[in-house]
Amino acid sequence: MSASALPDRSGPRGTIPGTQGWASEAPARAVDDQDEYRPPSRGYLPLLVTVILVVAANFLAISPQRLPFLGPALGFWFLVAHPAYLVYTTPVWRTTSVPERLGYSITTTLLVLMVGGLAINTALPLAGVDRPLAPVPVIILGDVITVLLVWYRRRRGAQVSWWPAVRSAGRRETRLIVAGAVCVALAVLGATRLNNGAGDQLALAALAVIVLTIVFLLYWQRLVREGVIAVVLYLVAMALLFATSLRGWYVTGHDIQQEYLVFQITDSHGRWDIGYFHDAYNACLSLTILPTELAQVLHVDPPYVYKVFFQMIFSVCPVLVYGIARRYWSKPVAILAVVYFMGFPTFFTDMPFLNRQEIAFLFVCVAILAIMNTEWSSRRRRVTFLAAALGMELSHYSTTYVFLGALVVAWFMEKFFGLFGGRRQRRLAGHRGRSWGFVGQTVGLGTLLGVMVFAAVWGGLATDTAATAVKDAGASVSGFFGGSSSAKSGEVSYGILSGKSLSLQAQLNQYRQQTIKDQAKFPPNTFLPAAEVAKYQTPVVDLPSLPLTAIGRLLTDAHVPVAALNSIIRLGAADGEQLFVAIGLVALVAVRRLRQQIGREFFYLSVGTVFMVFVNTVLPGLSVEYGVLRAFQEALILISAILVAGSLTAFSPLGPKWANRITYAIGIGIFISTIGLLPQLTGDYPAQLSLNNSGQYYETYYTHPQEISAVNWLAMEPQVRQVGVQTEDFTYRLGFISGAAASGPQGITDFYPTVIRRSGWVILGYSTVHTGLAAADVNGSLVIYKYPMQLLQVSKNLVYNDGGAQIYK
Amino acid sequence: MALTGSRSVLSSRTGQAGEPPTRRWWPVLLPLVLLAIVASVYLPSGRHQWALSLIRQPTPFTVLAFNKATSLPTQTAINQPVTVSFAIGNREGRTETYRYLLTQSPSQKASVLRQATKSVGAGATWNVTTTVRPSCQSSPCRIQVSLPGHPEKVNFLVSLRTS
Numbered sequence: 001m002s003a004s005a006l007p008d009r010s011g012p013r014g015t016i017p018g019t020q021g022w023a024s025e026a027p028a029r030a031v032d033d034q035d036e037y038r039p040p041s042r043g044y045l046p047l048l049v050t051v052i053l054v055v056a057a058n059f060l061a062i063s064p065q066r067l068p069f070l071g072p073a074l075g076f077w078f079l080v081a082h083p084a085y086l087v088y089t090t091p092v093w094r095t096t097s098v099p100e101r102l103g104y105s106i107t108t109t110l111l112v113l114m115v116g117g118l119a120i121n122t123a124l125p126l127a128g129v130d131r132p133l134a135p136v137p138v139i140i141l142g143d144v145i146t147v148l149l150v151w152y153r154r155r156r157g158a159q160v161s162w163w164p165a166v167r168s169a170g171r172r173e174t175r176l177i178v179a180g181a182v183c184v185a186l187a188v189l190g191a192t193r194l195n196n197g198a199g200d201q202l203a204l205a206a207l208a209v210i211v212l213t214i215v216f217l218l219y220w221q222r223l224v225r226e227g228v229i230a231v232v233l234y235l236v237a238m239a240l241l242f243a244t245s246l247r248g249w250y251v252t253g254h255d256i257q258q259e260y261l262v263f264q265i266t267d268s269h270g271r272w273d274i275g276y277f278h279d280a281y282n283a284c285l286s287l288t289i290l291p292t293e294l295a296q297v298l299h300v301d302p303p304y305v306y307k308v309f310f311q312m313i314f315s316v317c318p319v320l321v322y323g324i325a326r327r328y329w330s331k332p333v334a335i336l337a338v339v340y341f342m343g344f345p346t347f348f349t350d351m352p353f354l355n356r357q358e359i360a361f362l363f364v365c366v367a368i369l370a371i372m373n374t375e376w377s378s379r380r381r382r383v384t385f386l387a388a389a390l391g392m393e394l395s396h397y398s399t400t401y402v403f404l405g406a407l408v409v410a411w412f413m414e415k416f417f418g419l420f421g422g423r424r425q426r427r428l429a430g431h432r433g434r435s436w437g438f439v440g441q442t443v444g445l446g447t448l449l450g451v452m453v454f455a456a457v458w459g460g461l462a463t464d465t466a467a468t469a470v471k472d473a474g475a476s477v478s479g480f481f482g483g484s485s486s487a488k489s490g491e492v493s494y495g496i497l498s499g500k501s502l503s504l505q506a507q508l509n510q511y512r513q514q515t516i517k518d519q520a521k522f523p524p525n526t527f528l529p530a531a532e533v534a535k536y537q538t539p540v541v542d543l544p545s546l547p548l549t550a551i552g553r554l555l556t557d558a559h560v561p562v563a564a565l566n567s568i569i570r571l572g573a574a575d576g577e578q579l580f581v582a583i584g585l586v587a588l589v590a591v592r593r594l595r596q597q598i599g600r601e602f603f604y605l606s607v608g609t610v611f612m613v614f615v616n617t618v619l620p621g622l623s624v625e626y627g628v629l630r631a632f633q634e635a636l637i638l639i640s641a642i643l644v645a646g647s648l649t650a651f652s653p654l655g656p657k658w659a660n661r662i663t664y665a666i667g668i669g670i671f672i673s674t675i676g677l678l679p680q681l682t683g684d685y686p687a688q689l690s691l692n693n694s695g696q697y698y699e700t701y702y703t704h705p706q707e708i709s710a711v712n713w714l715a716m717e718p719q720v721r722q723v724g725v726q727t728e729d730f731t732y733r734l735g736f737i738s739g740a741a742a743s744g745p746q747g748i749t750d751f752y753p754t755v756i757r758r759s760g761w762v763i764l765g766y767s768t769v770h771t772g773l774a775a776a777d778v779n780g781s782l783v784i785y786k787y788p789m790q791l792l793q794v795s796k797n798l799v800y801n802d803g804g805a806q807i808y809k
Numbered sequence: 810m811a812l813t814g815s816r817s818v819l820s821s822r823t824g825q826a827g828e829p830p831t832r833r834w835w836p837v838l839l840p841l842v843l844l845a846i847v848a849s850v851y852l853p854s855g856r857h858q859w860a861l862s863l864i865r866q867p868t869p870f871t872v873l874a875f876n877k878a879t880s881l882p883t884q885t886a887i888n889q890p891v892t893v894s895f896a897i898g899n900r901e902g903r904t905e906t907y908r909y910l911l912t913q914s915p916s917q918k919a920s921v922l923r924q925a926t927k928s929v930g931a932g933a934t935w936n937v938t939t940t941v942r943p944s945c946q947s948s949p950c951r952i953q954v955s956l957p958g959h960p961e962k963v964n965f966l967v968s969l970r971t972s
Contacts, residue, residue: 171833189862189863190862192861192862192863192864192865193861193862195865196861196862196865196866197866198858198861198862202862249865704868705868705870705900706868706870709870709872709900713872713874717878717879718879719879797875797878797881797963797964797965797966798962798963798964798965799874799875799878799881799963799965800872800873800874800875800878800963801872801873801874801961801962801963802870802871802872802873802874802898802900802961803870803871803959803960803961804870807874807878809878809879809881
């Protein structure tokens, strides 16, 4: 049953003033009634154009010719965009909204590419093909997918056409789409300028245009169609992601370095095999088979497969979040929900470095959309849900485990309230109408077991990589009950219920003591003499904030403490978002009218995701291994609309008009701060990578040409990996991750003074050479400390120096 | 304008017909933007800004490294010849004239053991193999290669024994 068909929507009982109208006016659909519709035939011209483009893509993929920009665009169209379009326009997804249809289409394509790639990767070697993921097999796979989809689509009839919609775009719609495109262009140019050492002007302009686009999207939302909102949100998301992903000419970021390593291992072998590098990253097909397939047809510099094309795919995620929110709520609430989702710092500062999770999040969204679909039969919902769960597991194991945890909580709640609340609900149904908008259950015991089987078969039997996750979870639980407080990520400090954690200096001191203790396990004279090392301390250093800007100086002159203002807004945003979620959940429980507008399973699942965030906060090991912020970003897929609803509820005593106004203002205000626009305009706040050539992420994760030169030089030296390389090991930035040099174990360990080996190689990166600072990952917290360069100078030979990197032996 | 038959990739219009007529902005704005772009391309400083925003600019640097870093001498006798082999790679993007200095420390007198100068083309590498006779005051003795005018230096320690 659709939300619009619900009875008793106008009754005043149980209504919170100010929250009227934030439920969905009508379910968002792509096509209202498609049963008897067939678009007028346009003959064979579209088919002819398609054939020409596919042939051109085939030719460009196998020929040595490179066609800048146009070639990669055609390759992406061939392997991703066109199959997704073909799936989108089939009648399979009838009666679904634009975002929902888009989500099913894009994830179907990704799943087919991963599973199809796995199939040829397994089958072709049996037929004597050594490189099953070389260009020719991948192109044939793409051709087969295209032919099958075209055949199916022509047989069943295309259900939608796009040209009339484009032609009928209104002025405001055109303006919004142009503004979105300008955001993308400015973000790309802004990142390029920063990479060339120029200023932040264009990057800042990109953020300003993004904010204006969002504001006008909210202002004009009544005049803008669902599809146009989807396009605008897609472009805005892409601009935010590009602003970070395009920083640096090489692979920039944290996890992406290891993600790139497993991609390069697969690409260089022309085949995926977990045996090449037995690591959990190598079990993610989103990092191995998928980028390798894309690389074969795109022919771009390999880092740009992640830096550009994965971001183009992931930009669909906020559109799907809009689709999820739109299922139960109005356009403004759904748009604001996306604003909170995109404005959460993890979205644009970390997700471009977590490509496996980007793909997995798309499957999470689709799984939720399937659960929430009120028009499908339960069987169809379950089949779609299980397909999404399979895609999730193949893409990223941890996302699946967190989602599985939320599902289990939802299932238990369903059973618990089914047992004890059934009588009351029947009474409610008899006297006051139904208690929930939709009570159908998708996730039963069989479905849960299905997801567990996927995790066990893929993570256990096929790749044998789940053991680490199980071990981490076990260690986390025992750490919790053992009262461990040390191994807790600094991220948890943003949590309302986080408790206290050790200072960074105390954590670094603990790390030092632990490494000294661990030396006993090694033969004598393995490390530099303890007496020599003891002379050098490693004080923790706070990186300097941005200097005050003209606006910041004006504020300071007006006695406004800029640094405190920025900090208060950020901390207020973190606390406020958690508070609004809590209020939203409570309101949904307490107010029958609100409850009647949402699905019961959706609510239970939302509680489940909040519970998983809580688990990540309180279990020490999980906060280190997975991260609270990533868990919260995953939860926001579901709860961002509840957050907005909570905000409306909180301000409802002021009346509907002011509740709306304040909710808009707070949402946009937090967005302006968290995307970095406000701190950049005022200064006196830590620098953000997407806007500066400074700050924690820049110093730690930005790769310079001199560093690449140093790594290439070291790769030519004999017995390097056997002897061992020491550097900032957690970043993988100075590892052998490119081309033929990429192989499994890197032989790289940390270069903290107490663990420096007498015989090992030590690489100092650009930041350490120029600032004398180094970074360490201590219990999941990034600790910046003063590196004792003198220790290396008196103990080792400086054998390589290019001004931006130094190598000691 | 309403959608024909209201079947499209995008959902049906919600209120488009209610839009008030407004002045079109693009016939004015577009020529102005194009004019600004043409003007900026015409000016050298504008061209530089475009280049910074559109094209990757080279990062100039110089590489200085020992050729056999794993087999550098670890001990020798005072004033006995020691072979030193290193490479100077020019990644500055233009021809550079490099002068290298081989020095030792600690030392009381002028400690330059060897020096030479050569012009190296962009992208080329100057491989140097030479011998020095260390005579440091104390052991261990640090032999250093430096490039005056450039910050890059490399060095190694060698234990000296009296012969």
